[in-house]
Every structure is written in structure tokens, then in C-alpha cells.
Amino acid sequence: MNSKDKKPFSKDIILLDNVEEAVNSIVNKMRSDTFQRLHRMGGVIGISGGIDSAVCLALAAKAYGPGKCFSIMMPEHDSSPESETLAKELADKFGIKAIKEDLTGALAGFNCYGRRDEAVKKVFPEYNPKDYKMKIGIKQSGLYTNLPPVFSVTIVDKDGNEKEDRLPVKEFLQIVAASNFKQRSRMCMLYYHAEVLHYIVVGTSNKNEKEQGFFVKFGDGGSDIFPIGNLYKTQIYQLAEYFEIPQAIIDRTPTTDTYSAEQTQEEFFYQLPYPLMDRYWYGYENGYSPAEVASVMGETEEHVKSIFTNFERKYKTTEYMRMAPIRDYYGK
Amino acid sequence: MRDEIKQKVTTYVLDSTFAEKEKIKDDTLIFQEGFFDSMGFVMLLGFLEEAFEIRPVDADLVEENFESINAITNYVINKKAA
Numbered sequence: 001m002n003s004k005d006k007k008p009f010s011k012d013i014i015l016l017d018n019v020e021e022a023v024n025s026i027v028n029k030m031r032s033d034t035f036q037r038l039h040r041m042g043g044v045i046g047i048s049g050g051i052d053s054a055v056c057l058a059l060a061a062k063a064y065g066p067g068k069c070f071s072i073m074m075p076e077h078d079s080s081p082e083s084e085t086l087a088k089e090l091a092d093k094f095g096i097k098a099i100k101e102d103l104t105g106a107l108a109g110f111n112c113y114g115r116r117d118e119a120v121k122k123v124f125p126e127y128n129p130k131d132y133k134m135k136i137g138i139k140q141s142g143l144y145t146n147l148p149p150v151f152s153v154t155i156v157d158k159d160g161n162e163k164e165d166r167l168p169v170k171e172f173l174q175i176v177a178a179s180n181f182k183q184r185s186r187m188c189m190l191y192y193h194a195e196v197l198h199y200i201v202v203g204t205s206n207k208n209e210k211e212q213g214f215f216v217k218f219g220d221g222g223s224d225i226f227p228i229g230n231l232y233k234t235q236i237y238q239l240a241e242y243f244e245i246p247q248a249i250i251d252r253t254p255t256t257d258t259y260s261a262e263q264t265q266e267e268f269f270y271q272l273p274y275p276l277m278d279r280y281w282y283g284y285e286n287g288y289s290p291a292e293v294a295s296v297m298g299e300t301e302e303h304v305k306s307i308f309t310n311f312e313r314k315y316k317t318t319e320y321m322r323m324a325p326i327r328d329y330y331g332k
Numbered sequence: 333m334r335d336e337i338k339q340k341v342t343t344y345v346l347d348s349t350f351a352e353k354e355k356i357k358d359d360t361l362i363f364q365e366g367f368f369d370s371m372g373f374v375m376l377l378g379f380l381e382e383a384f385e386i387r388p389v390d391a392d393l394v395e396e397n398f399e400s401i402n403a404i405t406n407y408v409i410n411k412k413a414a
Contacts, residue, residue, distance in 0.1 A: 145394065145395045146361065146363045146364040146395055146399065147363055147373060147393065147394070147395050147398060147399075148363065148368070148369055148370035148372070148373045149370055150370075150373060150374055150377070150393060151370075151374070166377075166390070167374070168374075168378055168381075169371075169374045169375050169377075169378040170378075172374055173371075309364065312366075313363070313366060313369070316366045316369075317366065317369030317370065318369075
């Protein structure tokens with residue numbers, strides 16, 4: 001965009017002016033990509049009861065027709081029961097076939113839970129998965145500093161008493177690696193059904209997740225298309241309103257649904273609520289000055305500079321996750 | 333003692349970032365410049381605990397203590413003296 005055409009930064013600058021036009025553009029491309037480019041007959045989608053998969057399901061229903069969509073709920077031992085209820089309600093609303101594939105057995109086979117619990121016990125020897133829930137999260141607020149966040153582990157006993165400690169590197173890596181079996185197992189199950197039906201896998205990652213690296217490589221990052229991959233969460237909420245997604249899904253706080261204790265995405269990774277983060281990210285991505293963004297957002301210029309630096313660091317340091325396997329070693 | 337600590341920190345930083353020696357000076361802002369990511373920071377903390385037998389507490393996790401080789405060296409010296 002020519003700098004003289006650039007609109008002044010405002011809180012509403014991120015909003016889609018014409019949601020219907022955006023939806024039509026997405027579904028037209030989904031159709032041509034799926035049928036003409038990828039030569040598949042429809043789409044398989046994993047539904048979690050969250051807003052991203054809900055909007056993707058609605059888009060797929062519009063793009064392919066409900067008869068060419070197939071949705072899969074993939075609960076496992078640590079999933080919230082609410083996720084399944086909401087996912088079923090959603091599939092029913094759009095008339096899309098939904099099946100349940102419980103991944104607990106597969107994950108137990110990988111020793112996902114055992115490997116994770118072993119690492120938690122090294123930090124808290126009293127931890128026992130029967131009596132405690134656990135989660136990991138960001139220890140300190142890294143938003144206004146150039147230091148990356150450090151992760152902590154929290155255990156919660158049956159009475160709700162919490163204990164938190166910083167995660168040493170080995171235990172952190174083990175917990176993350178073990179937990180990533182979940183996203184990768186879901187990807188395997190989605191591709192099983194996609195191949196059986198000769199469909200594609202419709203990925204549900206959004207712009208924030210892809211660009212800030214909040215996904216699992218070859219897990220939820222493994223799919224054939226990402227229809228909302230260039231949309232901010234704020235815009236996804238606009239699409240959700242357009243499709244009349246069940247209010248319970250719209251109102252639900254985005255969670256990771258990965259660890260046994262309740263945990264929001266903000267707490268785990270983003271450190272900012274979506275409405276704020278999206279607007280800062282928009283400003284950063286579109287070259288608005290920290291001073292201009294700060295005056296609109298009611299923040300100090302210094303803080304906005306730090307937030308921009310934080311975004312830049314996240315983007316740079318998660319490049320590995322977005323990279324396809326490298327093959328240019330020898331030969332053409 | 334300062335030189336010994338600084339040498340160990342420098343070696344660690346250069347080895348773990350695979351950076352060329354001339355690219356990371358004593359006062360290079362290693363986080364701001366993107367040499368270390370989140371994992372790099374956690375690993376750095378693990379290294380400091382092991383190599384210098386110190387235990388960084390939450391209040392220590394501020395930029396001033398870790399932003400460069402010089403800052404880390406000062407932090408270790410102060411922590412050991414405390």
C-alpha cells in the first residue's frame with residue numbers, strides 16, 4: 001500500500017468491512033484449491049468446541065456442502081467434557097456428520113501421559129496424576145522486556161491448592177515433547193479419515209498461531225489448507241457472528257485444552273487478550289509507528305515498542321516451525 | 333574471578349548460538365538481536381545454575397541481568413557475592 005493511501009491507525013482498522021465478501025472469497029478458493037488443485041472430493045476437519053474449528057467447519061460446509069464435510073471430535077484423557085458437547089452441537093447445526101475418536105488409548109500407547117508425568121514429578125515429587133491436575137504457563141510477563149518468557153509448571157490438588165515452580169530445561173522439553181503427541185495423534189487420525197474418503201484435511205490454525213508459532217509442527221500445523229490462516233482472531237469472531245455459531249462457543253475463553261488443569265491461551269502463550277494483541281499485531285505488521293499505535297491504544301510508546309520487539313522475536317524464533325523440510329542439498 | 337566467569341559465559345553463548353565470534357561482542361544485546369530464543373533463555377539459566385552453582389529466582393529474571401555477556405557476568409558475580 002502506498003504510504004499516502006495508508007489509513008490512520010484506529011482500533012477499528014482491523015475489522016473486516018464486508019464479512020460476506022470475505023466469506024465468499026474464502027469459500028471460492030477452498031473449492032478451487034480442494035477440487036481443482038488438490039483433486040480431492042471434500043474436507044475432513046477436527047472439531048474441538050473452540051471458535052477456530054467452528055468457523056472452519058462453517059466455511060467448509062459452505063464451500064463443499066455438508067455432504068462433503070466430515071468432522072471428528074478427538075477427546076483424550078485430559079480434554080474438557082464441555083469441548084465434546086459444544087463440538088457436537090456445532091456439527092448438528094451445520095448438518096455435518098461428526099464422529100468421535102477417543103485418542104486416550106493411542107496416547108497411552110505412546111506413553112504420552114507417563115513421559116509428561118515423569119517430568120512433572122522431577123519438579124514436584126508429590127505430584128500424582130490421580131490426585132493432581134497440572135499445566136504449564138509463562139512465569140513472568142515478558143511483554144515489556146526483550147527477555148523471552150520462562151515457563152513454569154503448576155500442580156493443583158483436589159482442594160484447588162496450587163503450587164508453581166519454574167521449569168528446568170530438561171523437564172520443560174520433556175513435558176512439551178510428550179504433550180505434542182496429542183496434536184500429532186490428532187493429525188494422524190484426521191489424515192486416516194481424509195485418505196479413506198479421498199478428502200483433504202482442513203487445518204484450523206489462525207494468523208496469530210501461525211505467525212507467533214503457537215502450534216505443533218506436523219501436529220495442528222499439519223494440514224492441506226488453512227482457510228483462516230491469514231485472519232486475526234478479531235476477524236474470526238466477525239465470521240462466527242456471520243455464521244451464527246452457537247453463542248456458547250463464541251463466549252468460550254480460548255484454551256489450550258492440552259493439560260489437565262484449566263488454562264487459557266493468554267496464560268499459556270500470548271500474554272495479552274486477543275482484542276489488544278490483534279490490534280498491536282496489525283500495527284506492527286503494517287508498519288505503524290509505536291507512537292501512533294500508543295496514542296490510539298492508550299499505552300506508552302515505550303510499552304508499544306517492547307510489544308513490537310516481542311512480536312518480532314516470536315516471529316524470528318519460530319521460523320523453524322513454519323519451514324518445510326529442507327531438500328536443496330544436492331542435485332536439482 | 334571476573335575474567336574466568338566472563339570467559340565461561342562467552343564460550344557458552346558462542347557455542348549455544350553457533351554465532352561467529354565477531355558477531356557477539358561483550359555488550360551485544362543477545363536477546364534483542366535474536367541470538368537467543370525462549371528455549372535459549374531457559375537453557376542459559378540451566379547453564380548458570382550448573383556452572384556457577386547459583387539459583388536465579390523470579391525477581392532476577394529481568395533484562396538488565398541477562399541482556400549481554402557483560403550483564404550476565406555482572407549478574408553471576410553479584411549473585412555469588414550475595
